[in-house]
Amino acid sequence: MKGKKIRNGDIENALNKFLKDEHHLVLGFKKGTDGIHHQVFKGGVDNYSLINHVFGTNGALYLRRIFSKGIEVLLMMRPCEIRAYVELHKLTQIEREDIIAISIDCPGTVSSKESKNNMPAEIDQLKGYFSSNNSMRWACSVCREKRGVVGDGGIRFDKTGNLWIIPYTEKGERIISIIEGELEEIPHEMLIDRSKETEKFQVDMETFNKDFEKCIMCMNCRDMCPVCYCLDCVFNGDEYLPKGDALLNKVFRTGSTTMPRGKDLFHLIRMYHVSQTCVGCGACEEACPQGIPLTKYFKGVSERLQGLFSYMSGRSFDEPIPYITFLEDELKEAED
Ligand code: SF4
Ligand code: SF4
Numbered sequence: 565m566k567g568k569k570i571r572n573g574d575i576e577n578a579l580n581k582f583l584k585d586e587h588h589l590v591l592g593f594k595k596g597t598d599g600i601h602h603q604v605f606k607g608g609v610d611n612y613s614l615i616n617h618v619f620g621t622n623g624a625l626y627l628r629r630i631f632s633k634g635i636e637v638l639l640m641m642r643p644c645e646i647r648a649y650v651e652l653h654k655l656t657q658i659e660r661e662d663i664i665a666i667s668i669d670c671p672g673t674v675s676s677k678e679s680k681n682n683m684p685a686e687i688d689q690l691k692g693y694f695s696s697n698n699s700m701r702w703a704c705s706v707c708r709e710k711r712g713v714v715g716d717g718g719i720r721f722d723k724t725g726n727l728w729i730i731p732y733t734e735k736g737e738r739i740i741s742i743i744e745g746e747l748e749e750i751p752h753e754m755l756i757d758r759s760k761e762t763e764k765f766q767v768d769m770e771t772f773n774k775d776f777e778k779c780i781m782c783m784n785c786r787d788m789c790p791v792c793y794c795l796d797c798v799f800n801g802d803e804y805l806p807k808g809d810a811l812l813n814k815v816f817r818t819g820s821t822t823m824p825r826g827k828d829l830f831h832l833i834r835m836y837h838v839s840q841t842c843v844g845c846g847a848c849e850e851a852c853p854q855g856i857p858l859t860k861y862f863k864g865v866s867e868r869l870q871g872l873f874s875y876m877s878g879r880s881f882d883e884p885i886p887y888i889t890f891l892e893d894e895l896k897e898a899e900d
């Protein structure tokens with residue numbers, strides 16, 4: 565596979581060239597006095613940061629319902645953010661026509677709720693930093709794809725500290741063409757390796773109830789999930805809760821009851837809805853004020869389900885989401 569070796573300043577120069585067109589935007593990271601945050605750059609980049617070692621949100625959240633024609637957006641984001649974009653495109657929530665997606669090798673992140681003192685911000689130092697302590701978010705420690713191998717192109721780090729930009733589609737080739745230098749064979753060994761297989765998730769309802777007992781139904785987890793996109797969510801308002809005569813009917817039918825809150829229903833329906841598209845980013849858990857281990861459930865359930873269909877969310881633009889394809893001859897073992 566061929567790519568271009570990137571020298572200091574090459575990426576900023578390329579982004580500035582891209583942004584010379586007034587209809588072009590870049591969504592990436594910017595260093596500020598209060599840390600590194602997602603930024604939409606217009607006209608040029610300033611204080612640009614290739615990576616962000618602190619996870620607050622999944623940037624694909626900002627991309628839902630981009631349908632504008634004639635405005636080209638270049639995404640420079642983490643693999644889990646680009647994978648969520650790919651899923652949103654398949655779910656017809658984003659037009660791919662005017663988006664160019666570049667995924668960047670990700671060494672893992674810490675939660676925005678944790679202390680960031682003495683934490684290096686460079687990728688090669690971060691890898692060493694994470695191996696000497698356990699501050700990495702759980703979602704990152706079991707991440708299925710940390711490599712910049714998804715989307716239209718990738719930025720990868722080799723073991724000697726060189727940075728490479730590699731095209732995967734024609735759009736990626738277009739971006740790479742504005743970077744100085746010639747295409748050359750990329751090294752086989754990169755800093756970030758393919759992820760190891762994780763154990764199959766399995767849990768009982770007792771543990772589920774215990775883990776979710778502190779849930780206050782604030783629905784932050786839903787609101788911050790990049791692939792939980794329904795405008796008209798069944799859990800908006802309180803129609804899903806029995807009340808008035810429906811509540812009285814329930815009490816007379818079943819006897820004394822705790823007041824229904826629909827907690828299990830909410831989480832199980834959400835789990836079912838995102839199970840084929842969840843990218844395991846942990847943005848739901850990051851948003852939870854109650855510290856509920858949501859990633860364990862959402863990532864766990866989705867990876868088991870995706871595995872049944874040999875599917876991996878966001879891996880490819882061409883791989884259809886299993887539930888939007890119908891094959892008569894599949895899942896034989898699940899038949900009655
Ligand atoms: S889930 Fe993976 S891609 Fe996303 S921030 Fe963590 S390590 Fe990076
Ligand atoms: S359910 Fe959680 S882990 Fe899965 S995509 Fe949504 S925010 Fe990320």
Ligand code: SF4
Nearest residue numbers: 779780782783785852
């Ligand atoms: S964010 Fe946490 S507390 Fe709020 S609904 Fe989700 S699991 Fe419950």
